[in-house]
Amino acid sequence: MVIRDKVYTADDLWEISHHDDEHRYELIEGELVEMSPTGEEHGDIASELNMRIRLFVKEQSLGRVTAAETGYVLWENPAGKNTVLAPDVGFMSKSRLSSTRSSKFVQGAPDLAVEVLSPTDSYPKTLKKVNLFLKYGTRIVWIVDPKDKTVAEHRPNTEPEIFDVSDILNGGDVLPGFTLSVKDIFSE
Helix, strand or coil, rough: EEEEECCCHHHHHHHHHHCCCCEEEEEEECCCEEEEECCCCCCCCCCCCHHHHHHHHHHHHCCCEEEECEEEEEECCCCCEEECCCCCEEEHHHHCCCCCCCCCCEEEECCEEEEEHHHHHHHHHHHHHHHHHHCCCCCCEEEECCCCCEEEEEECCCCCCECCCCCCCCCCCCCEEEEHHHHHHHHC
């Protein structure tokens, strides 16, 4: 559901999200977009990915990994049409981190964004988020599809690559040395 009664800013979203315990939102070009709660499978897969990526990043001292619902301010438009998205897993490299951790949203796009599809997610809605991440500086977006047990890897200016349970994901130049078997994402 999109809420269109006004143009919202990142600060508006922050205030709304801390006074409305019943709803979760993202902000796309100034419009609030309600996010529905996720199910058990979605949460388990997102948690598995977060744990694996977080352990690697900590061991290599590469930066910071965030969990679902952590907002990233991708764009602050002078007209107030801000964009704030909350990937299921986000990674920002050490070189791009602020010297102090904010109590509010992360400023800037994550280097890696992971989105786990929910049964209610539509392809056009997900693709819009992928394109926004890439447009504002995310270098890799992984779209994890629990139904098909695949991961679609999106990078700027390239066609997406689809990985299935027989494949190995790697972090490329974003997470050098990181590998993960796709089947391990979906194992119970």
